[in-house]
Amino acid sequence: ATVVQRGEAFSKRSVQHCHLPLHRPVERARLKRRIVDCAQKNPFLSAVQIAKEETLDVLQQFQTGPSMPNPNLLALTANRQRKNERSEERNDLQFELQENALPAGFLQRDVHSGARRRIIFATNEGLTMLAQAQDWFMDGTFR
Numbered sequence: 001a002t003v004v005q006r007g008e009a010f011s012k013r014s015v016q017h018c019h020l021p022l023h024r025p026v027e028r029a030r031l032k033r034r035i036v037d038c039a040q041k042n043p044f045l046s047a048v049q050i051a052k053e054e055t056l057d058v059l060q061q062f063q064t065g066p067s068m069p070n071p072n073l074l075a076l077t078a079n080r081q082r083k084n085e086r087s088e089e090r091n092d093l094q095f096e097l098q099e100n101a102l103p104a105g106f107l108q109r110d111v112h113s114g115a116r117r118r119i120i121f122a123t124n125e126g127l128t129m130l131a132q133a134q135d136w137f138m139d140g141t142f143r
Contacts, residue, residue, distance in 0.1 A: 031058050039078035044103055047075035093117040
């Protein structure tokens with residue numbers, strides 16, 4: 001409910017309380033922690049998908065629904081945590097590439113030529129498609 005104060009007078013507004021109380025706050029906190037942990041362990045999985053799957057597990061276990069957090073908001077929390085774990089963004093190409101942080105087979109070439117560097121990321125399926133294409137369109141980051 002909403003209360004308005006004018007001077008010393010308090011009056012109740014017509015708006016009623018519009019949501020159920022939060023049930024199972026411990027389970028809600030555990031769910032949030034599970035999603036963040038799973039997102040950190042699986043950096044290449046969608047945080048939204050992780051949040052939906054973990055929330056579904058909790059819903060099935062406790063058979064409760066309306067008071068559970070929104071999976072999209074939980075995914076934002078997981079992605080924020082992932083961002084905090086990442087190393088600082090570089091503004092040059094003089095860094096050591098951490099191949100273990102990439103999906104298997106995704107790094108195709110890391111070519112150094114003087115002060116220049118070209119890093120080619122692609123899947124084998126993508127390279128097969130490029131081999132058959134007549135035109136290529138490329139993207140680059142220039143800062």
